[in-house]
Amino acid sequence: MSVVHENGVIRLVGRCAADDAETLLNLLVDETDATIDASDVSKLHLAVAQLLLACAPRIRNLPADPMLAQLFGRRSAER
Amino acid sequence: MDELLAQFFVEGRDLVQRATADLGLLAQTPGDGSALDSAFRAVHTLKGSVAVFGLVPAEDLLHTAEDILDRARSGQIPFDGRAIHRLQRAIDRVDAWIDNLEATTALPRDAGSVAAAHIGELRELAPQLGDATAAGEGAGSDGRSATEREAGDATWAAEWFAAESARLLEAPKTLTVFRYRPDRDCFFRGEDPLALALAVPELILLRALPSESAWPELGDFEPFQCVTRLEGASGASADAVRAAFRLAPGQVEIHRIDRDEAQAPAPGARRARETILRVEASRVDRLADGLGELIVAVNGLARLSGELAKSDPARGAELRAIHGQLEQVSNRLQRDIGAVRSVPLAHALRRLPRLVREIAETLGKTVDFRLRGESLEVDKRIADVLFEPLLHLVRNAIDHGAEQPEDRVAAGKEPACRITLQFERAGDRILVRLSDDGRGIDAAAVRDTAVKRGLIGREAAEALSEAEAVRMIFLPGFSTAGAVTSTSGRGVGMDAVQAAVEELRGTVDIASALGTGTTVELGLPVNALTTRLLVVEAGGHRYGIALDQIAETVRIDASEIALAGSGEACVLRDRTVPVVSLSALLGGDRAQGGVARLIVTEASGERVAIRVDALGERIDAVVRPATGLLGSLTAVAGSTLLGDGKILLIVDLAELLA
Structure with missing residues (x-):
């Protein structure tokens, strides 16, 4: 499973495909207080990425991949 | 107000101003590529801004204007005077809508049809545009219209x-x-x-x-x-x-x-990427007020250090050093705050070119209006107050100065009346010069009108020189307009201009030559309107003295003042300083009494102590320059009205001691 919710943190792990977008959206809507940890993402479909971008303030850890981190207008080092 | 909207009013107008300036450049230098690019960008950005607030007529109009500019850039359509004129009209319209939006929070009801008329006018410039924009408008809401793709080069x-x-x-x-x-x-x-x-x-x-x-x-x-x-x-x-x-x-x-x-x-x-902080002017004013008080307090320290030095020279010197530092810092702060309060005149005047075009159009005159030196920075209060009188002067120039184009041509002039508004810095004053090459002012006609209105007797009028006669247009109740027009005849005469300018401690001058034009020159202070004054008493009268002419005030025993030659002198800070009596200087009796109150000034180049009867409060006052009878008195810099309705004469120490 690439989208995991545990202890108030939504974790994205490994390859996140387009199908994960719906799961992630439901979690984001239901768990309004949950933060997002994307540090273990290895591949991100744009359907998932655009959801993350839309709630960027909730992201606690950006993807480790520098090019993916850049999408969010910040470098991963700045997280 | 909605913060976003407030920001739009500022930025939207900046963009209007930029587009207008670029079009002005293009009118003078046709084919100026960078001006064309800049105008395109301004219109493009402005279109995006109006879209945010759902101002559909403005968006549609700017969309078409942007198309025209884009086509002109790629050389698809000729970019001539006609195109510039129509684009300028479109931008003026949007500018007026922004004013409207600020005043009434909505666009005028006819905005849609007005926009359509402008759009039709613009499309005539590029007949092939019709279909493309129609499609673009339909797709306007999805933010990716065909034009945006084209324009996004x-x-x-x-x-x-x-x-x-x-x-x-x-x-x-x-x-x-x-x-x-x-x-x-x-x-x-x-x-x-x-x-x-x-x-x-x-x-x-x-x-x-x-x-x-x-x-x-x-x-x-x-x-x-x-x-x-x-x-x-x-x-x-x-x-x-x-x-x-x-x-x-x-x-x-x-x-x-x-x-x-x-x-x-x-x-x-x-x-746009520079960090700019927009701050309410009142906050800066409070800062300036606080600084004023600080300076007064620092001045107090100077006196204290002098007194301390008498009993404890070492401590006194220490305190004086601290005072020196404080003074330096507060002077620097004063300069910096003055700079913050300074705004380019261009900001206050941004509506002027548009209004000039509107007035000229209403009156059927052709006017070539030019602004020069508008990047000059002045205190915000002055910039804010200056607009109305200038508008009135410009309106007069168009209404009374500019001839009809055919009359101008017959007189051997260009068909367009050249009106130039120029700003120049001269020391701590700014000179504002409005000149036109219109028909000039007929001194004889001014004399007749002034006599007819009972403002002056016939003989006195005839005795005036041409220049003096022309100056009578500033008299209250004077108006040379044979017919009252909607433009100038609003019951506000040139006397209102004079009053407004004097309110700013400014001066007005006018020179005119029949047939060749008129020049009105205003002289205004660059700095804030108020002057800090110390009120003193001498010979039973109160006078004001500008604080910046006062080095310190001291009280000494009258016995410490000794005769020295033909005058008097005392020792202050180990130096002999001449003492003069203010009331004696002003033609009254010499100050008497056991305690001598002295104002020390360096205004005339050397330290002089001026003895007064009493030192009063410090006030901030608007000083009106000395005119008329007052102006003929030496040493009177001007006057100000006190809270109790009395007039306080301001003494200029430098002139008094000269």
Whole structure:
């Protein structure tokens, strides 16, 4: 499973495909207080990425991949 | 007010001003490519701003104006005087709508039909435009109209590059920049635009932005619709980048961009990125007031250090050193705050060119209006108050000065009346000169009118020189207009202009030559309107003295004043200082009494102590320059009205002691 919710943190792990977008959206809507940890993402479909971008303030850890981190207008080092 | 809207009023008007300035440049230098680019960018940005507030007529109008400018840039249509005129009218209209929006929070009801009329006028410039814009308007709401794609040529790439330049420092000198707008349904087709973009060779930078103005709320999110656009830069060639996007034809714009060219973007583009803080003027005023009090307190310290030095010279010297530092710092602060309060005149005057065009059009006159030196900075209060009198003067120049075009041609002049408004700095004054090459003022007609209105007797009028006669137009109740027009005849005469200018401690002068034109010159202070005064008493009268002429005030025993030659002197800070009595200088008796109150001044170049009977309060006052009878008195700098209704004469110490 690439989208995991545990202890108030939504974790994205490994390859996140387009199908994960719906799961992630439901979690984001239901768990309004949950933060997002994307540090273990290895591949991100744009359907998932655009959801993350839309709630960027909730992201606690950006993807480790520098090019993916850049999408969010910040470098991963700045997280 | 909504903060966003408040910001729009400022920025929208900046853009109007920029577009107007660019069109002005183009009128003078047809084919000026950078002015054309700059006008295009201003209109493009303004269109985006009005769209945010749903001002549809303004958006449609600017959309068409942008099209025209874009076509002119690519040389598809000739960019002549007619095009400039119509574009300027369109921009003036939007500017008036912004004013309207601020005053009534809505556009006028007829905005739609007015916009349509302007759009029709603009489309005549580019007949082939009709279909394209019609389609563009239909698609206007999805933010990706056909025109936006066309218009989004190298401009966005240059701006994008400038915005990201800090992150591109290590990048090659020449880059390929791309903007990829995947279509909404691409996810259903199994495409992953992000993977595609990440596969671009030599990718240096990639950003994801909402395809609309903002990301949707989570509640509105359709997980399988693409609402993102991707922008990036690559070190590879344009062809290599194009090849990477071969599966997304028509969705990608690609540009080669050179760092050196992109590093010098349009002045406007760069300016927008400077950090600018907008602060309410009242906050700065409070700061200035606080500083004024600080300066008074620091002055008090000077006296204390002098007294302390008598009993404890070492301590006194220490205190004096501290006082010196405080004084230095507070002077610097005063200068800095003065600079903050300074605004370019251009801001206050931005509506003027538009109003000139409107007035000229109403009166059927052709006017070539030019502003010079409007980048000059003055205190905000002056800039704010100056607009009305200037508008009135300009209105007069158009109404009474400018002849009808055919009359001008018959008189051997250009058909357009040249009206120039020029600003110049001269020391701590600014000179404002409004000159026109119109018909000039007929001194004989002015004499007749003044006599007819009972403002002056016939004999006295005839005795006046031409110049003096012309000056009578500033008398209250004077108006040379044979017919009252809607433009000038608003019951406000030139006397109102004179009053407004004097309120600013300014002066008005006028010179006119029949047949060749009129020049009105205003002299205004650059700095704030109020002067800090110390009120003193001498010979039973109160006088005001500007604090900046006072080095210190001291009280000594009258016995310490000794006769020295023909005058008197005392010792202050180990130096012999001449003592003069203010009332004696002003023609009264010499000050008496056991305690001598002295004002020490260096205004005349050397230290002189002036003895007064009493030292009163310090006040901030608007000093009116001495005119008329007062002006003939030496040493009277002006007058001010006190809270109790009495008039306080301001004594100029430098002139008094000269």
